[in-house]
Amino acid sequence: MAEKVLKKAASFYDSYFRNPSPDKKMTHYCPGCGHGHIHKFIAEALDDFEIADNTILISPVGCSVFAYYYFDTGNIQAAHGRAPAVATGIKRAHPNSIVISYQGDGDLAAIGTSEILHAANRGENITVFFINNAIYGMTGGQMAPTTLIDQRTTTTPTGRNAHNEGYPIKMSELISQLQAPVYVERVTLYDNKQRARARTAVRKAIKNQVNNLGFSLVEVLSPCPSGWKMEPVDAMTWIKEVMVPQFPIGIYKDITKEVQPYVYAKPNPTAAEIRELIEVIPDTDTGFKRSVYPDQYRNPQIKIAGFGGQGVLLLGGALAQAGMMEDYHVSWLPSYGPEMRGGTANCHVNIREIEVGSPMVSNPTVLIAMNRPSLEKFENDVVENGLIVFDQSLIDSYVKRKDVEVLPIPATQMADKLGNTRVANMITLAAYAAYTGIFGKETLYTTLKTAIKKQRLLEINQKAIDTGYEFGMEKKKK
């Protein structure tokens, strides 16, 4: 007689490090929780389709926040409700990966309602598993949008009342009304037959993505014995007798046999196409040669900070544009307060020979501080042996760190001499470029033509580049 060996799916880690149990084999889920079933179905499907190495699982905020401790796949944990938006970005950047958004009902149907509806409506080629346990499990059993009428939760102690709290939201019904989704099914877990159906649905939703068919969502009516204050067996009975009549199970939409495989609108544009699109180089299409400059200044991750109105964002944008002209990978991420003028502003710029992983620059290799609060705020974030450039005319203190290089520039004073305080940013840009050798003057001149929209300001900004460049070269010599 054939022997059947039951074993854990290979797509799970061997040991679950976070778990306090001595053998590290247990999950953090409560006994009788439905998350474990769904995890198992997903992991087995990844094994059978041999796609675990190519899968990226987005875990939500909720009890399944720690899914990344279990799945031996690519993992990202998204902010509450944002898993479909993160999945969209990941899938578009990596169209050959299998991207799974795993979400509870608080995550998907409350804080993340708009993310899921728009991802579904765009027909993103992703797979969504929606674990509906009609409650906020992780935070102690508060009412969720899917909580049933009369169901008691910690925030509806006498039962959900439609007049007060509205009706349960039926997400599968809602999403299946959209044009783009190809497959929407609601399943449950209350007995072996239902679990087998759920397993089939999970596999189909993943397979649809393997076949590039488009957006699939499987909603699972799942027990939360702890939140419902029930024994696990009673929780299963409650799903069958109370939940299913209000959330009917079944296929809500399946057009997988009718649709053509998903076609990505266009391959990513080349650097040359991007330049053309945003008119970085208006009068030449040959690009610029990269300068040869010391290794210590290569691949800078730059933070530029100052008052709003000092042209901090423009300075960062010009640096990124100069980088683009020389065919670097660049990013520019602005951050500013609500005030139009006078508030604080900073931006993060990467200029790299390899692809930029994240546009965020938390520990800059170069800090450009245009005022004192910025220097004080960000000085300690700079990496060891990094470079701090600051406007000496506005900052009456000095850099306290002894393990960094410092380039003080009397930028505002020099700008005043030229007749316009506001070109201090371009003086600083050029001084930094000359001092490190990262960009030549020609690149900066051409950058100006796109960065400065007002023709009448072009000349003074060119002078600022000359002045700053000369200053940077002088400092470099010393």
Ligand SMILES: Cc1ncc(C[n+]2csc(CCOP(=O)(O)OP(=O)(O)O)c2C)c(N)n1
């Ligand atoms: C922005 C934000 N708002 C609120 C919370 C608090 N919070 C954590 S989990 C959760 C609800 C989770 O419920 P659900 O998505 O149904 O998952 P379950 O825990 O039931 O699996 C909430 C409101 C949070 N972490 N972040």
Ligand code: SF4
């Ligand atoms: S609280 Fe509910 S959803 Fe969370 S782990 Fe426990 S049983 Fe599962």
